[in-house]
Every structure is written in C-alpha cells, then in structure tokens.
Amino acid sequence: MKLYSKTKSLFFFLTVLIGLSSLAQSISVHDPVMIKEKDTYYLFCTGKGIKCLSSTDLKNWKSEPVVFPEKPIWTDKVVPEFGNHIWAPDIIFHNNQYYLYYSISAFGKNTSAIGVATNSTLNVNDANYKWVDHGIVVQSYPNRDEWNAIDPNVIIDENNTPWLSFGSFWDGIKMVKLNSDLLSIAQPQEWYSVANRKNTVHSGETSAIEAPFIFKKNGYYYLFTSWDLCCKGKESTYKIAVGRSKTVTGPYKDKEGKLLSQGGGSILVKGDQDYYGVGHNSAYTFDGVDYLVFHGYNAMENGKSTLLIKEMKWDSDFWPYL
Template sequence: MKHITSFLFLLAVAGALQASPPRKPSSVIPIGKVMTHDPVLAKQGDTYYLFATGQGISVMSSKDMKNWKFEKPVFDKAPQWAGEAIKGYNGHTWAPDIIFHNGLYHLFYSCSAFGKNTSAIGHATNPTLDPSSPDFKWTDHGKVIQSVPHRDMWNAIDPNIIIDEEGTPWMTFGSFWDGIKLVKLTPDMNGVAQPEEWYSLSRRQRTFNLDEENAGDGAVEAPFIMKHGDYYYLFVSFDYCCKGLKSNYKVMVGRSKAVTGPYLDKDGKAMDKGGGSLVIQGNKDYAGVGHNAAYHLDGKDYFISHAYSVAEEGAPKLIIREMTWTPDGWPIVNF
C-alpha cells in the first residue's frame, strides 16, 4: 500500500468502491466477496473483528470468519496530529495492528505519503470492540514513532506488536528502505522505551547509489511476529503488492528463540542478511498473496492476508486459511 507504482491501482479500487450502492450496516458479505488490504484480526467473546487499510481504518465483524459485515470506521476524520506531522496524508490509513493487553484493545496504524518515508505510526485504545457496548470509545494517543526523509533510512509503517515472555511490548515495522526494524516500547505503548533498544530483523539488498528519498528495490515489508512453541516466528512480505494481477507479493518466514533475533530461515540464513523461507505465494486463482497476520484462535492457528483475485480482474480479497506446522516446527499454509 506504500509505493508510487501502486497509486493508480488503489485509485481504481477506491473508485469502484465509491461507485457501489451504499452498504447497509446489516448487510452480510461472504468471505469470497470481501475486498480488503492488510487485514488483522481480534476476537472478543463470540465475535471476530477485522481491521484493515481504509479511510479512517476499515472495520468488519463476523461470528464465523466466513460471513462479514461492515462496522463504523475507527476514525470519523483523520487524527489532527497526523495531518500536521505528515505532509500529503489524507486520512487513508494503512496497515493497522490490533492486540489486547492489560485490559485494553490497542490499535496501531500507519499514516504516510505515497512512495515516501514521510511516515508515522499512531496508537489508539478501546476497552471493547463491541460497538453496542456503552464502554465503546476509541481514544487516540497520537504518534509513537515517525520517520523523516534524509534523517531515517527506515519507514514508519506496517506496525506489529509482540509482547515477550517477560511482558515487555515490542513493535516491529518497516517497508523497503533498510528493511524491518524492532523497537522496545514503554509499558503503555505510547512511545519508545528509554534507553532506546533497536534491532534490524529483516532486510534485502538495496541498490547502493539510490537517493535516500527513494524507497529502493529491497522489497520487504509487513512484518508480523508470532510465538509458537520455543520460537518467535517473523513473517514478512517480499516483492510487490498493489498492482492487481501484476502483484508478486509472497510471504517469507524465519524464527528465533529471542524476540530480538537473529531470525534464521530453514537453511540457517539470517533474515537481516536477505534470508527467508517461503510460506505462500500466488497461484492460478490469486496473485500477490501477502501482508499477513497469524493467530492462535479456538484451538487452531490461522493465517490471514490479502491477495488479488484472477477471476475478478485483480480485486484485493480477504484470505483466511488454517495454518499447520511441520514436525520440525515450520508453518504450512495450504492455498
């Protein structure tokens, strides 16, 4: 969702959505018809809630992960801080992450300008995800981190939060430039912990002489860390999204016994040296499978992402699949 090359495709998708008849709040949409980018999931009670890229952050709900209905977006209007901090930001908010921690649902989100690392990650909380609850209210806490061109060789988008075994919150994030970073957060997750702790988790080779304002050709983004057994698993997306049927996104993985890495692939190559083992890629029905999340829910593990439908000329669709594991502990997603 981040690059100049994807801009026209996103405009086309947005135009198609605007041309559709207004949705009724109660309309049920089967999963095969759900159009989305960068989905993440949370469950409260017997209801699943999906958050995704969209104006004000798109929200949907489901009782079975198969039939979905739209809920009200998180924000009615763009957070004031984001409009002031990010030149060119128009309220179309990218790549959220959602986690329940210490009695609150914590939502992290990306504000950026297309094709630049003029970006920031924000944080909002809510005691409940149920919009019918009298306690339902999103409180925005503003900016967690920001990237600035010519100052930072990283891009403050695509956040994901992992709580380590000691209860410490960490945020991984990044897209292109110098790859995927990890930073320790304060206990309330409103900012970077002091003294600062930063780690590089995944990167791909970038052409040496490119201007620093250029996103570059080290195509890695959308990190997501999941704990399974003795290991932390780092999922990332290689290559390019948001080009319809020309998208070649694919999901790669590595693992580490420490949340801070190094994350190694099946061959023992470190992901911060370009490593990564393939989890899933496009097939005859879908192009560009990527920007994934992974969860343990209801006694099973699930893989969630978007992909571009061949049958519907590249429309971005919601993908949810059960995820299993090899005997030696590597994820399998049948697709």
C-alpha cells in the same frame, strides 16, 4: 415428480451454499489484522479512517463503523493535507484494553508515522465503546532515516516486555522496545534490525520487504514478512516469507539457516493461478486452531484484493505450512 422435486431442491440448496461461500471469500481488504472479543471476530484493515468488519464464523462479515470518522488531528503535521486513508493497522489486547496501531505515510516516501489508539471494547453497542487516540509512537523523516515508520506489529515477550516491529523497503524491518503502557518508546532506547533484503526502493530492484508480523509458537518467535510488489492488481508479485528465532529480538533465520537480516527468508505462500500475489499477513490462534490471515489479488476478479483466511499447520521441524 417427487424425485425431480428433490433433485431441484438439492440443486437450489447447493447453489445458494456455493453463492454464500463465494460471497464470504470476496471481501475486499488490504492488510488485514484480527482479534476476537467474546464470540465475535473483528477485522481491521487499510482504508479511510481504518476499515473494520465483524464476524461470528470467519466466513460472513459485516461492516462496522470506521475507527476514525475524522482524521487524527496530528496527521497533517506529518503528511500535509492528509486524506485520512490510513494504512496497515495492528490490534492487540493488553492491560485490559485494546491497542490499535496504525500508519500514515506519503506514498513512496518515508515521510511516515505510526500512531496508536485505545478502546475498552470493540462492540459498538457497548456504552463504553470509544476510541481514544494517543498520537505518534514513532516517526521517520526523509534525509534522516533509512527506515520507514509504517506496518506496525506489537508482541509481548515472555518477560511481559512489549516490542514494536515495523518497516518496509529502505533499510528493512526494525524493532524497538516500548514502555509498559504501549504508547511510547522505552528509554534508554533499544533498537534492532531484524530483516533486510538489501538495496532499497531507490534501487529499482525487486528487493522489497515489508509488513512484519511476529507469532510465538513451538518455543520460537516466527517473523513473517511480505516480499516484492503489492497493490498492482494483475501485476502484483506479493509473497510471504518466514524465519524464526528463540528470542524476540533475533537473530531470525530461515529453513536453510540464512539470517533474515542478510536477505534470508523461506517462502510460505506466493501467487498462483488463483491469486496473482498474496501477502501482508497476520497470524493467530483461535479456539486451538492456528490461522494465517492475509490478502490476495484474485485472478477471478480482475486482480481485486480479497480476504484470505487459511489454517496454518506445522511440519516435523516446526515450520509453518498451509
């Protein structure tokens, strides 16, 4: 009886543990980015008003208030009757405050803009917690621009200069220098085209590229992008590609030396039997460990988009792998 009781207790414990682990792996997100304040991780992702979650262990997450309970006042001027469904944020701490970049767009068009909001803390219980919106950083217009102002990512280079990379489809991934306040484009303007798969959304071919994220490590700037089709559940073909450069503005090259601006990119991770497609990643170092944060279309949950956090390691040539 005692042996049976212990076995039963162990079985119950393992069942609960597995259940908790499964729960931690089925958080529904799109386009996750993350930052750590004190002992708490904060995750921001696409959603109504910008979805936010928090965790102390990177496994168990709780919902936090959205960033924008009401849509930013300027958005209707870009996308008429904008529904406050905000895409693909990016979060960075600089100048003793948090900068949250975000994108609004008409689906399938480059009627788009990237905005930015700031906050001195991410802790909603702090008396200083308050998001202040600063409006548009960059905007794209149909019939004027062959680029798309969505999917922002900001990096500060070794000279303390901020750069905004962004874009999808159309003419690929762009980069522009920001002012030191990180709220507007620096003058005179300095632009670069850092990645392109050629052709466009108009071609009907699978040349899609989007979601840049730049991560500095090993003396390189690594540019991650997402290829092919997201947001289609079982039909998703999303995958993550990477290239690197010694300078933030490029040129970025893949493992074979091909320029990302000419269609190059080494595949880091793609769909498999567990996930139909994976993509739109961010990358961080927390407590000495490098992580890739992204979403995948879960084959066990009918193509549901779920949060994935994987340790990122480096081979002998300093290329990342999972």
